[in-house]
Amino acid sequence: MLSFENDYSEGAHPRILQKLVETNMHQEAGYGEDSFTAQAKAKIKTVIDNPSASVHFLQGGTQTNQIVIDALLEPYEGVITPDKGHMNVHEAGAIEYTGHKLLSLPTVDGKLTAAEVRKYLETFYDDDHHEFMVFPGMVYISYPTEYGLIYSKKELTELHQVCKEYQIPLFIDGARLGYGLMSSASDITFKELAQLCDVFYIGGTKTGALCGEAVVFTSDNEPKHFITTIKQHGALLAKGRLIGIQFLELFSNNLYFELSKHADEMSQIVKKGFLEKGYRPYLNSDTNQQFFIVEDTKIKALAQKVRFARWLRYDDTHSVIRFSTCWATPEKNVQELLKLI
Amino acid sequence: MLSFENDYSEGAHPRILQKLVETNMHQEAGYGEDSFTAQAKAKIKTVIDNPSASVHFLQGGTQTNQIVIDALLEPYEGVITPDKGHMNVHEAGAIEYTGHKLLSLPTVDGKLTAAEVRKYLETFYDDDHHEFMVFPGMVYISYPTEYGLIYSKKELTELHQVCKEYQIPLFIDGARLGYGLMSSASDITFKELAQLCDVFYIGGTKTGALCGEAVVFTSDNEPKHFITTIKQHGALLAKGRLIGIQFLELFSNNLYFELSKHADEMSQIVKKGFLEKGYRPYLNSDTNQQFFIVEDTKIKALAQKVRFARWLRYDDTHSVIRFSTCWATPEKNVQELLKLI
Amino acid sequence: MLSFENDYSEGAHPRILQKLVETNMHQEAGYGEDSFTAQAKAKIKTVIDNPSASVHFLQGGTQTNQIVIDALLEPYEGVITPDKGHMNVHEAGAIEYTGHKLLSLPTVDGKLTAAEVRKYLETFYDDDHHEFMVFPGMVYISYPTEYGLIYSKKELTELHQVCKEYQIPLFIDGARLGYGLMSSASDITFKELAQLCDVFYIGGTKTGALCGEAVVFTSDNEPKHFITTIKQHGALLAKGRLIGIQFLELFSNNLYFELSKHADEMSQIVKKGFLEKGYRPYLNSDTNQQFFIVEDTKIKALAQKVRFARWLRYDDTHSVIRFSTCWATPEKNVQELLKLI
Amino acid sequence: MLSFENDYSEGAHPRILQKLVETNMHQEAGYGEDSFTAQAKAKIKTVIDNPSASVHFLQGGTQTNQIVIDALLEPYEGVITPDKGHMNVHEAGAIEYTGHKLLSLPTVDGKLTAAEVRKYLETFYDDDHHEFMVFPGMVYISYPTEYGLIYSKKELTELHQVCKEYQIPLFIDGARLGYGLMSSASDITFKELAQLCDVFYIGGTKTGALCGEAVVFTSDNEPKHFITTIKQHGALLAKGRLIGIQFLELFSNNLYFELSKHADEMSQIVKKGFLEKGYRPYLNSDTNQQFFIVEDTKIKALAQKVRFARWLRYDDTHSVIRFSTCWATPEKNVQELLKLI
Structure with missing residues (x-):
């Protein structure tokens, strides 16, 4: 039918499978130290024109959200997020599992506005008892949202501005990033998007890969010993090449x-x-x-x-x-x- | 050189890649509900001759240890493990991350004996203050060990016997299971091994797959809502087929x-x-x-x-x-x- | 002024201090095994007319909520709670710290109704994807609420009925329990309240004690090895007598x-x-x-x-x-x- | 008998009880903001002659270890500790509960030496795979140890020196601190001990208080938002005065x-x-x-x-x-x- x-009903785009076949017998180092992974990282840094960005590959979206949020937040911090996001509902409490509260803001359409975020932050710091509350330590949005909506350049710029004022990172969940960037309604380039946040991920699973998401820290903000954190969360593949090769192909010849x-x-x-x-x-x-x-x-x-x-x-x-x-x-x-x- | x-220096056995190519455009349900995963589960249950076993696929070894241990232990329980095991050293504290202590027993060669485990359990329950101690809630061994050693049928039988007496599960980490079972020194069949523990996993990554481990609960002991737990740990692949297909091929025509x-x-x-x-x-x-x-x-x-x-x-x-x-x-x-x- | x-601006009721002075030089066992604690537990079981209840003393309200909820929930479960409750706002994420999500229901006045809870549970189990969501594992209410409101006997009966249907416990936070029970508007006895929930606590701190809350499990539902869990959470006082004596006095001669x-x-x-x-x-x-x-x-x-x-x-x-x-x-x-x- | x-078999020293009685009806701010707590903190800073130290009061020893260690360690770090310490055995896994591994070093008498710690740290950083291991983030010792032994000034100086070289804090568990400092065998003053570590606590429970331990951060190293962390762990007493008053008395007229x-x-x-x-x-x-x-x-x-x-x-x-x-x-x-x- x-x-x-x-x-995500099919496997991978044929060119990705082909690349896996071609490279199959190369003996490579494990745990993401292989040459394909290195090339894929370089490709991504080139496409966003940010040589000092740092890139890591993980397996799926929930895992990526969990690890990025847990690694960037202090233990007493939570993450500001729109209430309709899948993280709030269909991720089985993966963020709370790491000890962090989701600070959910009500939204009409699943998009957060800079004004709403600013109001939340102002109210928080105005509260005499805020030392007894979960500190807002990050803003999380999806681009596009679960409902397919995208943020305009102006909207992202304003959101990022609030985050900079309060010195908290803006994290963009890009499980479907490409569909947003290539949308006829988009007024933003990939490079611009990467500049308008502190960390984002490029979804592979929903754009033609068998699995894999590429996390990009854009502003010298890779958490210290991030590899150790990935390992601690059970998310470091022995054959890291599996994801490296797929992203290498996705970012070759504009495939993604x-x-x-x-x-x-x-x-x-x-x-x-x-x-x-x-x-x-x-x-x-x-x-x-x-x-x-x-x-x-x-x-x-x-x-x-x-x-x-x-x-x-x-x-x-x-x-x-x-x-x-x-x-x-x-x-x-x-x-x-x-x-x- | x-x-x-x-x-794990190469990709996957060519027959596995071939199967991924052949099945690539089938539209299948996500999150492990696809038809290949179902077939792979059935194959594994057949090969261990245990129709009531339950099988789940995860991505890597640390992840599998983390999820199985966290799901089977009560929060106040720890896991008895040989001190030389990689879980104790090279898994970045992945088990402690979930709140559970490793109860490490000193060993000469990395193998636990039934006598050592029994002594630990007896001493624990003899201690007047054991209510202030971490309860031993599982025994964990690797087969083969990190040093390539295997347990004999007698050794496993005795270990399982102690576990049964104390009503705690025996968990066999089978990251290299096949290399143990097919060893010329082995005196045990796969079916027997599966009968001599409560849960084990079959390592795919180190035996020819791109990634993937198959967890098998052998005695009607799959933890309640285990899928939710997998999701909560960020370990449920959207394209579950990726691992299902690989295990389907591994357990076809004796490939594994x-x-x-x-x-x-x-x-x-x-x-x-x-x-x-x-x-x-x-x-x-x-x-x-x-x-x-x-x-x-x-x-x-x-x-x-x-x-x-x-x-x-x-x-x-x-x-x-x-x-x-x-x-x-x-x-x-x-x-x-x-x-x- | x-x-x-x-x-909680003053110390303790003078009769409590007097009792601490009188008993001071008795040599007693530690960690809640003293004779005063035993007597206090017996008094509480008598006053609620439930000899099979089990009683434990903890130090403060946030700690009590944290331990009771963590001990009663499965790791994949969260707790249904009214959105305006202090647990949601002013407890610094103490529940999420233990890995559990608060499933907050919007309320007008901070009180949960049986109908709202039932609707939430029905909707949850009707959702095809509920295996990817946090399971509702408990209902939590405050009696009285943070705004001083109480539940009627009818309201509690209905709430408890929904919980029983879905086999999840009803937990009553009684930080100010006495103020509710003795309210001129209350239509419920202490014994009845204890029958209409599965676990509750009697606040000492806000009713004349220096510190201390008494947790009561009413239906043979004390979590296994609860003492170990208390210790694991850093909440087992060496001089358990400090709280035992205070509750003994509070429940002598009707003082509470x-x-x-x-x-x-x-x-x-x-x-x-x-x-x-x-x-x-x-x-x-x-x-x-x-x-x-x-x-x-x-x-x-x-x-x-x-x-x-x-x-x-x-x-x-x-x-x-x-x-x-x-x-x-x-x-x-x-x-x-x-x-x- | x-x-x-x-x-800890008796209540409190009579002068402490007397002070609780005298101050009982003063109306004071909650959560440690009362005037007695402020005075007690000042007394402790005076006695160690360190005006820039920061002092916080908690309720018991396990709780204090748990909170200090969790607050000072990064999530990927563990704590170096002698294997015979109670933290390893009789604290029900309270440290692992917070996600941190105990890095236990074998000892003859429960005391750690600088040489052993240095060797551990050298070996760790020499290991090519240390990024897959738990980072040593703190050294923890008890003074005196569970077996009543004390460290000499030379021993502490050397231990602290290693910690400084590796930029990790030295934490002294002083559940029985006074018994060490006043020992005829001690060659160290309180002020010196406070200078030879980065954080320590003064045990009240085992030295005449009803409850309470005073955590002292000695080198401008109070963790950010530590009050929030205390609250998050369920350890912030509403009537903080209870512990403040006791320490005020303990540190008046040399009582402690x-x-x-x-x-x-x-x-x-x-x-x-x-x-x-x-x-x-x-x-x-x-x-x-x-x-x-x-x-x-x-x-x-x-x-x-x-x-x-x-x-x-x-x-x-x-x-x-x-x-x-x-x-x-x-x-x-x-x-x-x-x-x-």
């Missing part, structure tokens, strides 16, 4: 960006098609995920013909459903989908 | 055992060759790692021609060095090595 | 209840006096704390003459302030206060 | 030192008496605890007449038993004891 259920762009384009066709047929959008996404408010009876019928994700209950008779595209989505599948709805 | 540095056997045979040639040339063995290993006590000046010279691991300082003028073989070691390399020494 | 700032009743009565005089002078109550408290919405300029003037707590900003020109009474508040102080406002 | 079981000296003198009479009667000492203690190797049959007989602590099994027919004195031990009790043996 046709599936638009998520952006082309895959992202393709998915965004497919998603825009989905969006246009649904809107033309009168479907009601939940919000206006310009990235690889589209959310629609659909009657439950219609959802049930649709589910016979195509796979998608049920996102949330909207009201007694409607739910929000999600259609994802990815590097592997051929346009003919999109056209078939549009015929089905 | 010729390398016998470790058993053949690869292990090959490495053991190559290692025995190394051993014989070194002994014939008068090298002094550190201990008598029948698995894929050989340890020799060598003069430092000789080590320095040797290091110009071949890669190996420096293991530990033996005395003021000698060190212990290690030569590892693996699935990817051709016999001609072993013969070249023997010419060099 | 006259102070109504909180209910008389002290609580006195404070409630003083508080009602405060309330009546403020209302008569036209002060606007923030909510209707019948326990030992009164909250009023007052103009900031008036607050500033008042602060010259009497000490009270600034609670929260109400709007641009008003704040909520709190006046607390306790066992040590003489009626003449209350009358003086009323003259000042 | 006559008891020499431990040094007089109590310690008295106990040491009583202990020396015990020691002399036992030696004269031919008892075999386990080691040579000049502080308030004496350890003897005694035949088990004799121990059994003795236990009918006097209370003491059974310490450890020495061989098949002998055990080590301990006799403690304290501030409350009258000389006539010691004389009675000597008659009994």
Whole structure:
């Protein structure tokens, strides 16, 4: 059956697999000290034009959030985060497991504004009893958000400004980073995004890799003995080459960006098609995920013909459903989908 | 340069890569719910002849030790372990990170005996103040050990017996399980080993996979909501298929055992060759790692021609060095090595 | 200066100090094994008419919440709690420090209703992805709440009923328990309250003791090796008698209840006096704390003459302030206060 | 029955109780902000002649070790400690609970030497794989040790020197500090001891207080937001005055030192008496605890007449038993004891 259920249903882009095959018998050092990993790190630093950045490869998104946040926060600090983020809901308490509180701010659409963050920080430091409270030690956002929305250059600039004033890092979860950067609605380059935060990660898993996320510390702020911290969290692969090779290929010949762009384009066709047929959008996404408010009876019928994700209950008779595209989505599948709805 | 540095210097066995290529475009469910993972689990249960076992796939050894131990222990419990084990030294405190103490017993050769474990448990419960001490909640051993030694059927049976008496699980770290089982010195079958413990894992990383370890709970003792625990530890891969496919191939057509056997045979040639040339063995290993006590000046010279691991300082003028073989070691390399020494 | 700032400004009720003096030179066992602690435990079990309850003494409220919650929850569980509770704000992340998420439900007045809890639990188990979420493992409420409100017998009965249906414990934080039980608005006895939850604690610190809280497990549910857990959390006093003696005296001759009743009565005089002078109550408290919405300029003037707590900003020109009474508040102080406002 | 079981069998020295009674009705700020606590801190800084020291009061020894170690270590660090220390055995894993490994060094008598510590640190940094190991982040010793031994000025100076070279703090557990400082064998003043470490604590519980330990950071090294960390660990008493008042009295008119000296003198009479009667000492203690190797049959007989602590099994027919004195031990009790043996 046709599936638009998520952006990780297939394996890896064929060029990535090919690279794994080609390099397979090279004897390399373990634990991320191999030559492919070194090349992949260099590629990423070049593409963001920041030679002093530091790059590390981890396996998945929850793991990356957990390790980056735990490594950058002091034990008495928590992380400011939008309340609708997956970290708050679908990561099984992975952040709290490390002892840190999520300081969740209510949002309308899952995006944090600089004004909201500033107000939280001001109120915190104005409170006579703030020494008995969890100190806000970081701001965390997703780009794009779980709902496919992106931040504008102005929005990111303002957020980063507040963080700089309060001397706390801005961390961008880029599980779907490429889909945001290549979105037709984006007004920001990769280099600019990297300058407008203190740490971010580039999602491999959801953009054509078998696994792997690349953490980038942008401002001489790699936590001391970060390798030890990664090992302590059980996240240091013996064959670090597995992820190094994949990112090396993703950042060769623009592959990462082309895959992202393709998915965004497919998603825009989905969006246009649904809107033309009168479907009601939940919000206006310009990235690889589209959310629609659909009657439950219609959802049930649709589910016979195509796979998608049920996102949330909207009201007694409607739910929000999600259609994802990815590097592997051929346009003919999109056209078939549009015929089905 | 010729390398016998470790058993994870290459990528994956070609049949595994081939399987990843073949299955690549299948659309599958995420987070370990894919059909390949299901098949791989079934294969493993068949090979140990235990239909009620439960199997889960994780990414690496430290991660697996951390999650299994944290999930099986009560918060006030620690794990009995031989003092020379890598968990005690080279895992960056990954177990203590989860709040559990390692209850390290001194050993001569890194192997725990049933008598030592029994004495520890008796002494513990005899202590009037044991309520102020960390409760021993598990026994952990490696098979083979970091020094390539294996336990006999009798030894494992006795260890398991003590554990049963005290109602604590016996956990076997099988990062190099195959090399033990296929050793010419082994008197135990895989099925028997699986019966003589409560939980073990089958190492993929060191036996031909790109990554991945298979945890097997043998006695209806999978921790409740284990998936949630895996997720909470940041260890649930979105593309769970990556590991499922690899284990499916490893346990098809006996591949896992053949690869292990090959490495053991190559290692025995190394051993014989070194002994014939008068090298002094550190201990008598029948698995894929050989340890020799060598003069430092000789080590320095040797290091110009071949890669190996420096293991530990033996005395003021000698060190212990290690030569590892693996699935990817051709016999001609072993013969070249023997010419060099 | 006259102070109504909180209910812990003085030392201990004189009868408690007297008891400490009288018993001082008795040689007793340490770590809570002394005869006074045993007697105090027996007294508490008698007063709640539950011989099979188990009682433990700890030092303060945050510590008690932390240990009880950590001991009763599984590692993958969190605790349902009203969003306005101090545990969420002013306990410095003490619960998250133990790895558990607070599952905060929005409330109007800081009280949780059975309907809200049931809805949360139903929604949780209806979610297809709940295995990736923090499991709700306990319901936590304060009696009275931080705002002095109490639950009726009906409300507690319904809350406990939901907990029983979902087989999770109901934990009542009784830092100010006596003030609730002795409130003129209370329709519940101590025995009934103890029956309507699975664990609660009796606050000593805020009811006339120097320190100390008594945890009571009501339904054969003391966590295994709880003493070990207390020790592991650094909370086992060598001279456990210090708290045992205080609770022994508090529960002799009705002292605990008389002290609580006195404070409630003083508080009602405060309330009546403020209302008569036209002060606007923030909510209707019948326990030992009164909250009023007052103009900031008036607050500033008042602060010259009497000490009270600034609670929260109400709007641009008003704040909520709190006046607390306790066992040590003489009626003449209350009358003086009323003259000042 | 006559008891020499431990040094915390009685309540508090009468002058301490008297002070609690006298100050009882003063209305004071909570959470350690009271005037008595401020005075007590000033007294301690005066007695060690270090105006820039910072002092905090906690409740018990395990708690103090746990909080100081957790606050001073980075998450990837552990603490070097002698293997026989109680922290390793009888503190229920309280340090590991906070995620830190104990790096235990074998010792003959429970004392660490500078040479042993230096060797450990050198070996650690020489290890090519030390990035995969727990970093040594602190040295912890007890003064006196659990066996009543003290360090000489030379020994402490050398230990501190190694710590300074490696830039890690030296932490002295002073649960029985006074008994060491006032020992006839001590060659060090309190001021000198405070200069020869980076943090230490003064035990109140075992020297005449009801509870309480005073942590002293000696070199501008109070951890940032330490109050928040104390609160987060559940260790901030609402009525901080309870401990402040006790230390204020202990450090008024030399009380702390007089109590310690008295106990040491009583202990020396015990020691002399036992030696004269031919008892075999386990080691040579000049502080308030004496350890003897005694035949088990004799121990059994003795236990009918006097209370003491059974310490450890020495061989098949002998055990080590301990006799403690304290501030409350009258000389006539010691004389009675000597008659009994």
